[in-house]
Amino acid sequence: MPDGFQLFDDRLNLSLVMEDPDIVTPIGIAIDSLDRLFVLESHTHVPPKDYKGPDGDLIKVLSDSNGDGELDSMSVFAEGIHEGLNIAFSPEGHLYVVTSKEVWAYYDEDGDGVSENNKKLLGLTEPARVYAHAAILGIAFSPDGWMYISRGNTGGIAWSFQGTDGSTVSGYGDGGNIMRARLDGFQLEEFATGFWNPFDLKFDNYGRLMVADNDPDSRGPNRLVHAVQGGDYGYKSMFGGSGIHPYSAWDGELPGTLPYAVALGEAPSGLLNASLAKLPKDYQDQMLCSIWEESSIVRTNMQGNGLSVSGTTEVIVSGEEDFRPVAFATDSKGTIYFTDWVLRSYPNHGRGKIWKLTTKKDVETLEMRHMFDPFLPWEPQEKANANITSNPKFENLVQNLKSDDPFLVHATVMALSKEEFKDKLLKKIADADPAIRLGTLLALQKSGDKQVEFVVKQFLTDPVPVIRNSALIWIGSNQIAERRNDLELALNAGEVTKALFETYLETVKLLQPEFMAAYKSKEIKNSKSLKRPLPDHFLSSLVADPSKLGKIRVFALGYMEDNSSQKDLFQIFLTKENDPEIRLEIVRMLKNHPDKELANQLLEIALDPGNPELLRADAILSLSGQPLQDWERLIGLLEDEKENVQIEAARYLRSKINTASVKKAFEEKLSAMGEDNNSPLKQQLEIGLNRGVLSGRPENTDQKEWQALLASKGDGERGQRVFYSNMALCSTCHAIEGKGGDLGPDLSNVGQSKDRNMLITSILLPSHEMSPEWQGWFIKLKDGTIHQGRQIDVGETSIVIYTLAKGFVTFSKEDIADYGLIKSSLMPEGLERNLTDSDLKDLLSFLLER
Structure with missing residues (x-):
């Protein structure tokens, strides 16, 4: 060797x-x-x-x-x-x-x-x-x-x-x-x-x-x-x-x-x-x-x-x-x-x-082939070919659109996009099955026939968000300018997800006359440099329009870049006159918009027992990112009637445990609880005081013991607050539905790819199974400074690394002493020591619901 x-x-x-x-x-x-x-x-x-x-x-x-x-x-x-x-x-x-x-x-x-x-x-x-x-x-x-x-x-x-x-x-x-x-x-x-x-x-x-x-x-x-x-x-x-x-x-x-x-x-x-x-x-x-x-x-x-x-x-x-x-x-x-x-x-x-x-000799080897041997028969493909190419009956093809196999759906869309099926396909745009409607949309788009583009307006009003999303992409990709004034139909036809709203905004940009002219003429050599601005005051007009759904207004507010104008809108939408859903979204947004006046408004929301429990609990969570001066008023919430308000107040106050008033309040509340009490609140008090909540845990990272400890289901709603808390730090590197960092994998759909035991392993042993794209890298400068991040890009004269603090950072090779892979995960070990058993169960439930 x-x-x-x-x-x-x-x-x-x-x-x-x-x-x-x-x-x-x-x-x-x-x-x-x-x-x-x-x-x-x-x-x-x-x-x-x-x-x-x-x-x-x-x-x-x-x-x-x-x-x-x-x-x-x-x-x-x-x-x-x-x-x-x-x-x-x-x-x-x-x-x-x-x-x-x-x-x-x-x-x-x-x-x-x-x-x-x-x-x-x-x-x-x-x-x-x-x-x-x-x-x-x-x-x-x-x-x-x-x-x-x-x-x-x-x-x-x-x-x-x-x-x-x-x-x-x-x-x-x-x-x-x-x-x-x-x-x-x-x-x-x-x-x-x-x-x-x-x-x-x-x-x-x-x-x-x-x-x-x-x-x-x-x-x-x-x-x-x-x-x-x-x-x-x-x-x-x-x-x-x-x-x-x-x-x-x-x-x-x-x-x-x-x-x-x-x-x-x-x-x-x-x-x-x-x-x-x-x-x-x-x-x-x-x-x-x-x-x-x-x-x-x-x-x-x-x-x-x-x-x-x-x-x-x-x-x-x-x-x-x-x-x-x-x-x-x-x-x-x-x-x-x-x-x-x-x-x-x-x-x-x-x-x-x-x-x-x-x-090595004496090892049984495979049946060796040669470069240009005819391909072997592949049964699934042969059957599909017979269905799609040898016997292209329209109704058989349409039924393929309901398949879970994306490659079969693609082959079917390719077949249906031919001119011979156009008239029959147009009759399927209102089919009762959403999979057939979506496949019909894709086949009509794939055909490249401008004469069928008129039907995209009907798809904009489909009750299924993913179909409306695909209709917007068809319009933007093909720059169907005639539909510019119809785009808003996609926001008024039913549920509006953040992904749908993002696609809507991008489609508006792609249909602006200035962009369309620049793209068509290839005005700028590099297409990435083509500017795609929204029309002036587009977002602010959406936010200010009371006829729009609350979600739409909140989404639009989240994309506005003028912080000075945002503050006034935040304050307006936080008042009780607004829909609870709007208030909740604004409260969650404010964790990343520090401001003394907004902090005081969040504090009043948290203290007001007339507000919904969820709103109050999330207001306390957002206060952890705010410059709150009068924070000691939260101590009284340890006696609140609502359990989730108590828990969030305790979690917030853990960072103030060295303050005499907080330590006294924790000790008094804990002593009033019976020894058999193992509630989530008691666990917060114990971990805050560095007492026995962690003593019953496995001494090492033995997976079976941890799985047994965390086997019971938690509260996913509470788990969302754990995820975004300063104790868990999950959202520092991970995002869910656009909220959070991007140094680590997006966890919006993590419940589809990982089960409970796999998530437990990821939390306890972050270096156990690292996906290649999230590999950590280090750059050591000649002055001794070390930077860590991911997605390194080595050029002729410089190296670019993506960091948590500053995003993409470029270093001249002249200043670099060394660089390379980090053997361990960028996600640090031991994060579970900041979380109670209840926190971990709640967090797992939240992630598994994704």
Whole structure:
């Protein structure tokens, strides 16, 4: 075993084939029918000023000259390539080279290992310059004569890609995409869209095109995606690099977008169909993926999931910091070779390695396949194809729209979007089943037929919020200006969620004449820089309109940026004349708007027994973020008739326990309670006084003991206040429905993905299972200062890290002494020591209700 490596599968062997100076900054790799190893050696990937390498990239050929099984001969196949990123052999045996802007075919007519000529097949005609990691990235071939090309998001800049025959695909403000063309560069077309930077793509045994896609700044995880024709995977560059926007999705959150198959670690770079190698039998139908940032190689444990797949990853190879695996290839014997960039530095640096991964003798291996073998039959797909393409009966297709399988729904929407079904589809817009109405909307939108856009007005009045949300997105995405005055219908037709209101605001922005003109003319090169303001006084007019629903007015108030005007509105909406729902939302909002006058108003709400219990309890919670001077008046609430008011008062006063009046009140109240009393209030008093409430807990983090302790159900309403309290600190890093921080995962739907025991583990052992996208990083400056955060981005001259205190912060590399991964979670251990047993049960109930 090489030093510094761990093989987590003891049936495998890892050995070094070649290293610098013989091979430097290797990136793409491919193997021909003679088992010769072709390696793309990069010399033009942001080379430093004093770089001593050649002016162009090289493709080197490694071969076994004496038949002893070792690659002992090396020559140059081609040179002079600019910003090469990937290579692959076509079914015809020609080597195709992907650069940041073009796709070339290189020909070796006499088979001597040297290319005599080459031909450009595809290329970007704009932009003139592009960052190498945000343009053309990967290539794969299918047995039926198509080549598939992956393109990054070009940073939001307008782009156009052209084939040999003049066919083009272009975009402005869209996400990255997968395109395909014939092997000669003809018939270029878009295959799928909505990616961030899809660095590599490979087919599995069943013809599924799997794509390794990097993640945007504030969205995660990196993902392994099953790309299907016409698929939209949710990202749009026009809405910024964060990936957080009401028109964006990352895991199929929006109707019309598709989910990913497997969550990957940071910076996935290369894919390999495991069945093309001689690997242990249980690797059948899996993929291998190199995780560049985490110095590892993982296998994907995938299972069929309807018409797609889903699964998890398992690390099989892990190295130290100077292990940066990139691309894979296999020879006819099933040996795996992969390139290693070695250093974390993006610029060319003169280091590099090639490794070999094999299976030990006497290990039962899988049924090995070869690159261009016909795809195996895949029963779910075959049945779906028969239903969707071979026998497209309208009513059968419509029934598919009710499926829980998003890939079946997508395939059905694609089929229904054809002209032949238009008239029948228009009759389904008022179907009794909301799934059919939603599918009808998506199919009509997918058709691109402007003559059917009139029906979107009816969808704006649908009783189901998600359908109204989708109608707004259709209007905004297609810039249907005729519906500008109808948008408000979506707010008046029924329940209004915060997500719906956000989509409504964004749609209003997208339909402003100034924006529409600027977008159409591509007035600004970078679509992310197009300004999308709301009309003047738009939000304030919503807030001031008494005819609007209380929720709408409160939502609008939350988006206003003028704090001086907000204060007056806050004070108005807090009075008893307003709807209790409005008052409650304002009270909750004020935790993050410190002001002495507002603090006094919150105090009076908390003290007034004529107010609802929930409003009073939440007012006390919000006071924990306010500069309250007369706080001792809250001591009297320990004797209030309402239990939740007592509990919140005690929680607030715990921070004042060193004040004599508070300590005395706690002791007197506690002594008045019987020994058998184990109420939530008593627990607050005990933990405040540092008494026995924690003594009955497990001494360590034994999960079974904790699960038994927290088995009974709590109060979810109280749990919401725990979540936002200064004792739990959950909302410092986590958000629910837009309220809270974003250093950690959004927990709006956490109850769908985690059960009670998993949540307990997450609280007690935050480092036990960390999702890759929330990996912590540190930056140590030369002056000794250390900054911690997540979503690090290393550039040529600077490093950007997302921090809790300041959001994205940029540091010059000149000022940095060191940086790297934090082994433990950014979420600190021991938070449960600030919470009572009742707090923990209430918090769990609140989260499980999400």
